[in-house]
Amino acid sequence: MVLSPSLSLTALLEHPFLLLLATVIVFAAFYVRATIGFGSGLIAVAMLTLLFPIKEVVPVVLLLDLLGSVLLGAYDFHEIRWPELRWLVPGSFVGLAIGSFILAATDAQNLTRFLGVFILAYVVYALALKPEGLPRVSLPWGVPLGIFGGIVGSLYGGGGPPIVAYLQMRHLDKRAFRATFQGIALTDNVLRVFMYVGLSLLTVPLALGFLLLVPPLLLGLWAGNHLHMRINQRIFLYGTLLVLALVGCKYLL
Known part of the structure; x- marks a missing residue:
């Protein structure tokens, strides 16, 4: 059930318990x-939408993802x-351009199920x-899978699964x-920030609310990163497949 409080700075400060829950989710x-x-x-989107309106969750998570991409990419x-x-x-x-046209002209729910089947099949x-x-x-496969990732990003807010599949099949450590994933995520996030500002989905109150969630982001x-440095390549590969499986199930459901 979605509650009335929003992710704006004022609303979060007025509801400290919800702020605590949001902090745990972001971490x-x-x-x-x-x-x-x-x-x-x-x-973040799946859990925060249980507490806050999705039209506020998606822009705030976009800012969080953008900061995460910048920090991990720099590191x-x-x-x-x-x-x-x-x-x-x-x-x-x-792909981002194609996805925008698809979103305007079709029922994205059917495409969501197709994406879930694709991910689980992979x-x-x-x-x-x-x-x-x-x-x-080979490297040229980055173009079609980049297009697929852009379409997914435009429709669902993140083009991870096709990009993950490509990078896995490039056998990167x-x-x-x-x-490398942060590089493509950063590109996607910057474009979406401009789009959300233009559509008035990303507002100043939400941007200020995002600032309250930066500390748990940094801690997370x-x-x-400490765990990333300790796990071996095999565990890392199976961990990515586990997260992809959860993503696929989410899209199917």
Whole structure:
């Protein structure tokens, strides 16, 4: 059940218990983000919409994701694989435009189910081969999967699954995977910020409310980064598949 309090600064300060719940959710979301490189948007949106209106949750989570992408991208800057981004980013631009037209002209719910089936099929495929046994795709595959990721990002607020699949099949090590994903996520987030401001979805009160959630974001990134540095590549690969499976189930349901 969605409650009346909003994610604005004033409303959060007037409801300290809800602020505490939001703080715990944001910490958990960015703990996962720092550990495996993605997933914060899914977790934060799914949980915060139980407490706040979705039209406020999505813009605030966008700002949180943008900050998370900047911080992780800066921390891992020397690990970014720029050749991957040179193919992914142009495809993502095209996909974001296509997704906007699809969103305006069709029922996105049916597309959501298709995306859930696609993600779960990929997870089953990857588990059958074992992640380390996935075929190695060439760089140009970044264009179609970037387009697919851009479409997903435009429709659902995050194009992670197709990009994750591409980077897994490029067989990047865990640090390069996390760093390169931040590059494409940052591109997507910046474009969406301009779009949300233009549509008046991102307002000053919500931006001020976002500032209250920065401390748990920073703590989650710090704690998750410690785990990221300790887990081995195999556990990392299976962790990404687990999060993808949860994303696929969410889209189907």
